[in-house]
Amino acid sequence: MAYQLNEKVRDMVPYEPISGSYRIRLDANESFLEIPEHVKADMLGRIGALHLNRYPDPLAREVCEGFGRYYGVKPELVTVGNGSDELLTLLTQAIMMKGEKLVYTTPDFSMYQCYGYLAENECIPFAKNDDFTIDVDALASLIQAEQARMVIFSNPCNPTGVGLPRVEVLRLIESVPDCLVVVDEAYMEFWNQSVLDCVEQYDNLMVLKTCSKSLRMAGIRCGFAIANPTLTNAMRAVKSPYNVNSMTQTAAATLFDYPHELDSATEAVIESRDALYASVKALADKYPDKLSLLPTSANFVYVKLPSGEAKRIFEAMKQEGVIVRHMGDYLRITCGTAHENIEVVRLLEENL
Numbered sequence: 498m499a500y501q502l503n504e505k506v507r508d509m510v511p512y513e514p515i516s517g518s519y520r521i522r523l524d525a526n527e528s529f530l531e532i533p534e535h536v537k538a539d540m541l542g543r544i545g546a547l548h549l550n551r552y553p554d555p556l557a558r559e560v561c562e563g564f565g566r567y568y569g570v571k572p573e574l575v576t577v578g579n580g581s582d583e584l585l586t587l588l589t590q591a592i593m594m595k596g597e598k599l600v601y602t603t604p605d606f607s608m609y610q611c612y613g614y615l616a617e618n619e620c621i622p623f624a625k626n627d628d629f630t631i632d633v634d635a636l637a638s639l640i641q642a643e644q645a646r647m648v649i650f651s652n653p654c655n656p657t658g659v660g661l662p663r664v665e666v667l668r669l670i671e672s673v674p675d676c677l678v679v680v681d682e683a684y685m686e687f688w689n690q691s692v693l694d695c696v697e698q699y700d701n702l703m704v705l706k707t708c709s710k711s712l713r714m715a716g717i718r719c720g721f722a723i724a725n726p727t728l729t730n731a732m733r734a735v736k737s738p739y740n741v742n743s744m745t746q747t748a749a750a751t752l753f754d755y756p757h758e759l760d761s762a763t764e765a766v767i768e769s770r771d772a773l774y775a776s777v778k779a780l781a782d783k784y785p786d787k788l789s790l791l792p793t794s795a796n797f798v799y800v801k802l803p804s805g806e807a808k809r810i811f812e813a814m815k816q817e818g819v820i821v822r823h824m825g826d827y828l829r830i831t832c833g834t835a836h837e838n839i840e841v842v843r844l845l846e847e848n849l
């Protein structure tokens with residue numbers, strides 16, 4: 498065989514989604530709520546009226562306007578992507594040059610390092626404290642010493658659920674003026690420390706958001722990058738012109754016409770998150786040598802287990818048709834319906 502894959506991709510394997518059917522899925526941090534029927538009907542009606550023989554709006558203006566109204570930002574500061582994943586690809590491939598330094602925190606969302614690697618950025622990890630907080634002074638020093646061009650982290654963090662308070666985020670942005678600070682706020686609806694309102698104040702801030710979590714639309718693939726006009730122009734210039742299809746644009750634009758439904762869905766998820774946290778915390782208090790967890794600001798809990806136990810319990814739950822996310826010595830459990838939360842906590846206790 499003559500053709501050889503390049504070194505970079507030779508050992509990569511396709512993302513393997515959990516296959517098979519399970520009665521309870523709490524592994525992907527999606528919303529357990531579907532959008533209401535009347536919203537869905539409106540959405541499908543508008544999609545039915547689309548001219549699908551035509552290309553979509555390259556700037557997704559209706560979506561930007563809806564997003565801007567709901568979140569209180571100017572629509573012209575928003576770039577829409579085919580999920581935040583596409584925007585992360587653009588950031589590492591186009592906004593960064595080959596060999597430039599990308600600082601990412603650990604533990605955090607693994608895709609940052611993955612896309613940085615593919616774009617041939619030099620990826621530099623920064624370890625969080627044992628309680629998963631970020632030492633902003635140490636992070637800023639690393640960025641300065643390395644002359645890093647970009648730093649990225651999720652806030653609140655996936656998978657830890659721990660957030661960095663807004664004042665600390667702003668302090669970081671101000672202490673590294675030559676470095677682009679990308680704050681992935683995929684879960685910020687479940688907390689209250691957003692820096693979205695600051696994008697115009699800074700040259701070096703970009704906020705990422707998504708339809709996939711509190712907005713309950715992981716299936717449509719729609720994400721957002723919000724930044725000052727210079728950065729937004731760059732993002733819009735480097736993306737492929739028709740990156741977001743018209744059905745997704747219409748679905749997302751419709752969603753933002755129902756702000757009260759969006760708010761109440763978020764409240765319901767927060768309620769479920771608090772209930773799940775309380776039940777797992779009660780288990781941790783009962784069996785202090787078997788599991789532990791920290792308070793969470795997202796829609797999941799991140800549970801630490803003794804060595805080897807996380808995998809065993811993950812498998813045991815899977816046998817019972819319940820899927821959570823296994824990550825080393827941890828299980829990350831997305832909050833679900835009241836029934837799902839009770840079931841997952843019951844199985845967790847049973848298998849401890």
Ligand SMILES: *Cc1c(COP(=O)(O)O)cnc(C)c1O
Pocket residue numbers: 526579580581582583606651655681683706707708709710715718719720
């Ligand atoms: C889920 C998630 C996203 C959303 O990605 P999409 O491609 O928009 O679905 C982004 N960042 C983090 C940290 C996430 O957990």
